[in-house]
Amino acid sequence: MSEHRNATPGAAEPMAGGGRMDCATEATEAFLAHRNLLFTVAYEMLGSAADAEDALQETWLRWVRVDLGQVSDRRAYLVRIATRRSLDRLRTIKRRKEAYVGPWLPEPLLTAPDVAEDVELAESVSMALMLVLETLSPTERAVFVLREVFGVGYEEIAAAVGKTPATVRQIAHRARRHVDARRPREAVSPSQARAALESFQRALETRDLQGLLDVLAPEVVLVSDGGGVKQAAPRPITGAGKVARMIVSGLGKARIALTSEPAVVNGNPALLLRVDGEIDGVMAVRVEDARITGLYYVRNPRKLTRIASETPLTLK
Numbered sequence: 492m493s494e495h496r497n498a499t500p501g502a503a504e505p506m507a508g509g510g511r512m513d514c515a516t517e518a519t520e521a522f523l524a525h526r527n528l529l530f531t532v533a534y535e536m537l538g539s540a541a542d543a544e545d546a547l548q549e550t551w552l553r554w555v556r557v558d559l560g561q562v563s564d565r566r567a568y569l570v571r572i573a574t575r576r577s578l579d580r581l582r583t584i585k586r587r588k589e590a591y592v593g594p595w596l597p598e599p600l601l602t603a604p605d606v607a608e609d610v611e612l613a614e615s616v617s618m619a620l621m622l623v624l625e626t627l628s629p630t631e632r633a634v635f636v637l638r639e640v641f642g643v644g645y646e647e648i649a650a651a652v653g654k655t656p657a658t659v660r661q662i663a664h665r666a667r668r669h670v671d672a673r674r675p676r677e678a679v680s681p682s683q684a685r686a687a688l689e690s691f692q693r694a695l696e697t698r699d700l701q702g703l704l705d706v707l708a709p710e711v712v713l714v715s716d717g718g719g720v721k722q723a724a725p726r727p728i729t730g731a732g733k734v735a736r737m738i739v740s741g742l743g744k745a746r747i748a749l750t751s752e753p754a755v756v757n758g759n760p761a762l763l764l765r766v767d768g769e770i771d772g773v774m775a776v777r778v779e780d781a782r783i784t785g786l787y788y789v790r791n792p793r794k795l796t797r798i799a800s801e802t803p804l805t806l807k
Contacts (some may be wrong), residue, residue, distance in 0.1 A: 518555050521565045521610040527803045528566070529573045531616070534804075535636045538579040538597035538621050540797045542584055549576040567647055574633055574651040581629040588625075592719030594727060596787050596792040597621040598772040599756045600802040605689065606758040607681045612806050613758030615640045615679060618787040621757070622714075623673045627666055634659055635666040641806060675779050681760065684778045685753070688760045691776065691783060692751050697760075698742055703735035708782040713737070718791030721772070756798070763798060764788075773798060 523528075529550060533543035550573045552583040552762045588595050597618060607613050614620055615636075625631050633652050637643040638659075645656045645663070652659065687706055694702030713734045717723030728734050742749060751774075762774040772797065777785030789795065 499579060500741070509752045514559065515555065517559060519559070521559075522551055522554055522569065525566050526568050527681050527805045528807060529569055529577055530747050530802075531612075531804045531806065532570060532573050532636065532641065533577045534600070535615060535621070535624070535640060536574070536632055537581055538625065539584070540598045540600060540802065543577070544642055546573060546576040546580050549580075551720040564659065567643075570637070570641070571647065572649040574637060576756065578629055578633050578652065581632065585629065587721075592717075593725050594714045594716055595625075595722050596714060596716035596794070597625075597757070599761070599789050599798060600804070601798045601800065602755050602758050603801050604755050604803060607755050607760070609758070609806075610678060612804060613641075613681075615806070616757045616777040616804060617759050617777070618757055619785055620670075623670050626673070629670065630654070631662055631666040635663045635670060638663045639667060639670075647733070649762055662786060667717075670723040675784070677779065679778050679781075683781060684776070685760045687781060687783055688753065688762065688776055692753070692762060695738065696749065696751060698739050700735055700739050703738060704731055706783055707731040708735060708779065709785045711782075711784055711786065713788070716794070718793060720792055721790035723790055754798070758804065770795060770798070 509740050526547070529547055530543055533550075534540060537543050537546065548566040550569065553567060553572050553576070557568070559565070599618070600616070602616075606616075624635065627635060630652055634648055637648045637651065638645070643651075645659050648654075648663075649656045649659045654662070679687040690702065691700045693699070709731050710729065711731050711734050713724065714720075715723035716766060724737075728737060748767050749771075750765045750768075752765070754763050754773075755762050756773055756775055759775065761776065764771045764774055772788055772790035774789040775789075777787075
């Protein structure tokens with residue numbers, strides 16, 4: 492279904508039973524009913540809450556010009572508009588990311604604890620999977636997110652990305668194979684992830700080198716994002732020994748008063764790190780076989796605006 496742009500905002504539409512409802516009010520209610528879903532779609536495609544909000548604003552501006560009488564499935568129609576707006580923005584911000592200073596990490600979101608209990612949702616917005624999605628092309632990412640995360644049909648995806656259903660099937664297969672080769676080998680329960688994070692937290696706060704070595708997997712990778720504003724490693728650091736020594740020596744040299752607070756970030760256990768009482772960054776982890784295989788430390792202040800209050804996410 493194409494996007495209808497000839498509707499007049501504020502015009503009244505006939506309703507069943509002879510009733511009439513103001514078109515703008517009806518459009519607003521439909522948009523708000525699906526807003527959390529639309530934000531989740533846009534965020535998973537863009538990795539940035541700020542850009543996701545911009546995509547939603549553009550979605551709203553398109554939506555209020557739609558002839559609602561011609562829309563049979565408002566949820567699907569809104570998702571289609573949000574996908575198109577996100578795709579346009581994704582192609583633009585890709586160039587911005589290429590010019591980013593140092594490693595780029597998704598913008599962390601403080602989420603409700605019940606998000607962690609939804610295994611499918613928690614994995615889809617995890618730092619680990621979001622980074623894997625960064626390696627896909629914009630169209631591959633859109634197809635993967637819509638198909639694998641939200642279960643959208645091939646024909647609907649084809650309409651959203653401007654491809655044929657047959658082509659979308661091929662893209663979906665290619666993207667799934669790419670992601671499966673790079674995602675965690677097996678999902679761990681929230682309790683297992685919390686246990687690993689608690690061990691890491693104790694070792695971090697006590698500067699315990701051996702404690703860090705015990706909880707870090709030999710192949711652990713540390714990625715830190717300062718965005719050129721805060722100090723961060725210019726490239727990922729690999730190996731338990733290197734990561735543990737860098738953490739302990741860095742804390743020792745700086746002689747800082749570091750404290751950490753457990754939180755649920757992107758649906759997964761994480762730490763909010765404070766220096767002298769002020770937020771310094773968010774540490775998210777990837778856990779496999781009870782040990783940490785990925786550490787993701789976001790320090791860029793511009794990416795820390797969504798950790799003061801919970802962001803609602805949903806797959807429905």
